[in-house]
Amino acid sequence: MPRIGHFASVSMAMVMTLSLLPLGRNSAAVPAPGDSAAQIRALELAHNEAIARGDVPAVERMTADDFTYITPRGFLINKKRMLIGVAGGAFEYEYREIYDLKIRLYGDTAVVTGRSLHTVQKDGRDLSDAYRYTRVYVRQSGQWRAVAWQVTVEDEYELEESGQRRRE
Numbered sequence: 001m002p003r004i005g006h007f008a009s010v011s012m013a014m015v016m017t018l019s020l021l022p023l024g025r026n027s028a029a030v031p032a033p034g035d036s037a038a039q040i041r042a043l044e045l046a047h048n049e050a051i052a053r054g055d056v057p058a059v060e061r062m063t064a065d066d067f068t069y070i071t072p073r074g075f076l077i078n079k080k081r082m083l084i085g086v087a088g089g090a091f092e093y094e095y096r097e098i099y100d101l102k103i104r105l106y107g108d109t110a111v112v113t114g115r116s117l118h119t120v121q122k123d124g125r126d127l128s129d130a131y132r133y134t135r136v137y138v139r140q141s142g143q144w145r146a147v148a149w150q151v152t153v154e155d156e157y158e159l160e161e162s163g164q165r166r167r168e
Contacts, residue, residue, distance in 0.1 A: 043137065063083075071151060111135075114133055
């Protein structure tokens with residue numbers, strides 16, 4: 001799968017989808033219940049792209065002030081610290097893909113489970129891997145914002161069983 005073509009098509013789809021979503025803090029528009037899963041899917045794609053590009057303002061808009069992130073190694077990181085990492089280019093993504101998304105809605109709360117594949121360089125080291133993650137969104141003032149995210153390294157056995165391979 002060509003990396004540039006994939007990101008270009010995902011970027012265009014996200015721009016088109018996100019242009020329909022009210023992201024401003026003062027927006028009074030409340031998404032229709034039938035649109036919630038599509039909005040969450042669009043946010044997942046947009047979040048993935050924003051992290052890959054280091055787009056701090058986009059990540060900040062999608063994230064609640066009380067956001068928490070549990071890293072694959074179990075560290076607890078708040079929104080401010082995460083944004084500092086994104087701004088500082090903590091990771092240089094060569095490739096980043098999310099897939100196998102499952103979205104469950106509970107009123108103004110959405111729970112997303114998914115898988116991601118990353119090709120990453122940090123300080124000259126290859127940190128590429130496959131992950132499973134859970135992200136929780138809450139609708140606040142009519143806007144969906146991430147409040148929690150936890151990432152776990154995917155087991156080699158699971159990858160073999162699913163037919164997936166780590167990128168090399």
